[in-house]
Structures are given as C-alpha cells and as structure tokens.
Amino acid sequence: MSRLILAIAAVAALSACSRFESSGKSDSATARSDSGVQHPADTVITVTATGYGPLRIGMTVAAAASALHSPAPSTVGLDTACAYVHFDAAPPGMRIMVTGGTVVRIEVDSTTVPTGLGLRVGDSEAHVKALYGSRVSVEPHKYLPGGHYLVVSPVPPTDSNFRLIFETDGSRVTSYRAGQLPQVQWVEGCA
Numbered sequence: 001m002s003r004l005i006l007a008i009a010a011v012a013a014l015s016a017c018s019r020f021e022s023s024g025k026s027d028s029a030t031a032r033s034d035s036g037v038q039h040p041a042d043t044v045i046t047v048t049a050t051g052y053g054p055l056r057i058g059m060t061v062a063a064a065a066s067a068l069h070s071p072a073p074s075t076v077g078l079d080t081a082c083a084y085v086h087f088d089a090a091p092p093g094m095r096i097m098v099t100g101g102t103v104v105r106i107e108v109d110s111t112t113v114p115t116g117l118g119l120r121v122g123d124s125e126a127h128v129k130a131l132y133g134s135r136v137s138v139e140p141h142k143y144l145p146g147g148h149y150l151v152v153s154p155v156p157p158t159d160s161n162f163r164l165i166f167e168t169d170g171s172r173v174t175s176y177r178a179g180q181l182p183q184v185q186w187v188e189g190c191a
Helices: 002-017 061-067 125-135
Strands: 030-032 038-041 084-087 094-099 102-108 136-140 148-152 162-168 173-180
Touching: 061 102, 125 136, 125 148, 125 162
Parallel strands: none
Antiparallel strands: 030 038, 084 094, 094 102, 102 173, 136 148, 148 162, 162 173
C-alpha cells in the first residue's frame, strides 16, 4: 500500500512540474547525464517554460543554486538590470539570465538539453508545430532572413507570464529559450 501511495505522489509531482508541457509519451531509452551516469529517459532533466528541473523561473540565485545542489555563482560586479550566471550543475549549452538577482530566463543552444516534450536544437519547425499545435505563433526572425521565432503560449492561465521561444533558420531550431515576460522576448538577451 505504501508503494502505491509513493507511486501516486511521484506521478502527481511530475505532472505538477510539467503543467506547461506534457506529451503523454513514454520512452524506455536511456540518457547519459553530465556525470556519465545512465538514467531512464523519463528522468532526464528538461526545460519547460517555467524552469529547468528543480530550478524555477522566479527563484533567487541563491535558491536556484540550492535547488540544483550547486555552489552559488558570484554575483559581485554583475549588472543588476541583466546578467548571466553559471551554475556548475547546469549542462553545457545552457545560459541562465538573471535580473535583480532573480532567475528570469534560460537559453539553450545545445542538442543535449531537451524540452519537456523532448524537442531539441536541430529539430524541425514542423516537429515543433506538430507537438505544440495551435499554441505556436510564428514571427519573423529579427536578424536572419527566412528565420522564425516559434512562440509557444501556455495553456493554464496561471502560467500566462511564461513562454517557450524556439529560434529557427526557417527550417530547423537553432536555439530556444524559456522564461517570463518580458525578458524571454528580449531578442538580444542582456544587450
């Protein structure tokens, strides 16, 4: 009986963490983490519009470091209006933007970091549109002729301040970002 209760609690926790994305798909493949340990694909840490695994958009830098079990990065001398911090536990190809000491955006340019639905840099625009459907709006890329921003809007009204934005070359995803408005929309990042 206690195993059943633990299983139900685990499912509830996972579904709460992925309000923004859910695929209903199961994958029995394995993935290798940065530590070299193999984990079932279902346990791979993913990016959603509201965070990366235990790191949530809106956390302070100290709280994010604690959630990631990572040393807190130094914020001495950083621009409080907008800066990037590095957590040792963050995978290569991920940048974390902070404003006023609060995590506001996650940027990914690596093929190794998936979204909650399993999308990665290199996937096709058609795949993004197929998975997110009518929640995707297409905008022209500011700097790349023929490129696009595929902006994924949330379903629950409580998440209306968050977005996933996939940058493409007109065919394939070249990077993506997740976070809160307005910072997630900043094309130049911390410019």
